Amino acid sequence: MNPGRGTLEKIAKNMEMTFNELIEDTDWDPTKETFSTNEYAFSTTEATVKLEESGEMIIIMKSYPRYNEKGEENKYSPENGRRLVTKCEPCGRSIESPTQRYCMSCGNPLNEAWGSSWSKLKRDFWYSLDSNTEEIDRVSRLIENEQKYWGEALRLSEYHKAGQELGEHFGYDDGINVAEFNQGYSSPSRTVRHLWEMHDYNQSVLTGLLYELKRWTVKIVSGEVEPPPVKGNDKDSKEDDLPF
Secondary structure, eight states: OOOOHHHHHHHHHHTTSOHHHHHTTSOOOTTTOOOOTTOEEEEEEEEEEEEOTTSOEEEEEEEEESBOTTOOBOOBOTTTOOBOBOBOTTTOOBOOOTTOOBOTTTOOBSSGGGGOOOOEEOTTTTTOHHHHHHHHHHHHHHHHHHHHHHHHHHHHTTSTTOHHHHHHHTTOTTOOOHHHHTTGGGOSOHHHHHHHHHHHHHHHHHHHHHHHHHHHHHHHHTTOOOOOOOOTTTTTOOOOOEEO
16 A cells, blocks of 8 residues: 555656656655565675585575665665665566575576685585595685785785786786775776675685584584495495585
């Protein structure tokens, strides 16, 4: 009976008119609008990682209700002040699940950074101390490499004329505007904002993965987990390591 502002904005956009034009001469009351309780806003960089015994790595981005009880839209993370993802950018559909990663209307990822591909975990990481230790060392190196890679970018950004070198550092032949890069998340360049998001996202996921591997270390050392029983010719077969 009294739809929310978000719904009316979608209607106005589809009718190629402004929000104010749509509600003009109507009895719509913003103080009485009904707010959807199943719409969410996601952080683009704050990830929670869960590493299952099967080797599956579940990444859940920190989420918040899109609106508070007063109907005010939550647009920024209370943890780091970064802008939240509140809808699908291409089509405008709302996010309807706290674990949603792709738009249910057009299939596009809700955030470009979430499409990152990862290496593989050793299949026996959860019961073999040797494999577990190898994975911890490898993820630690990935974190260190990510920090060095970003540190080099920050070093280049100290020089106003290093736009070409900065671009080549990230694989862009046309260069990157140094001043825009130094604006970080406030940069007018979508490319620059994506680079910052990717860095923070990768750091968050890798840090979470390292924590999870160490959690399994405790289980192995304490004897809480044991190797699975060998069945048939499984001992002689070689299975691919698990992607994460």
